[in-house]
Amino acid sequence: MDKIRDLSSKxxxxxxxxxxxxxxxxxxxxxxxxxxxxxxxxxxxxxRGNEMALALRSLGCNPCVPAIFIGGHFVGSTKDVISLHVNGSLKQLLINAKAIWL
Known part of the structure; x- marks a missing residue:
């Protein structure tokens, strides 16, 4: 889990x-x-892929991939990100995390 936290915050x-x-x-x-x-x-x-997959499952990501983190926070998997994209809030999350600019 420490490896996931470390990588997701970089x-x-x-x-x-x-x-x-x-x-x-x-x-x-x-x-x-x-x-x-x-x-x-x-x-x-x-x-350490298998170890990280187990850690992602413990976060509630099932299947364990894809697992998406934005701004260091776990957003979810495919269905969660697609839902955010469809309702228009994914872009704002990316802007807030300074992943994209307008």
């Missing part, structure tokens, strides 16, 4: 993914399209 947007996950790819594309440059941590390419 950038405005942090996404924990797996390289083979199509939903992870879609979420990354959404953030790039909005103009954000998220830090991407591929759990399947990290020696």
């Amino acid at each position: 950038r405005a947007v942090v996404i924990f993914t797996k390289s083979s996950c199509c939903m992870c790819h879609s979420i990354k594309a959404l953030f790039y399209e909005l103009g954000a440059s998220p830090a991407i941590h591929e759990l399947d390419q990290d020696s």
Whole structure:
């Protein structure tokens, strides 16, 4: 859990993914399209990936990826981010976290 906290606090947007996950790819594309440059941590390419996946599950992220942090706070997974995007509040979260500017 300490590794997750440490990594998620280093950038405005942090996404924990797996390289083979199509939903992870879609979420990354959404953030790039909005103009954000998220830090991407591929759990399947990290020696501590399994440990981090368990920590993400303990936060309530099931499946464990993608797990999205904005401004150091856990936002959720795919459905949570898509809901925020659809209702228009994702962009404001990114602005508040200084991940994008207008």
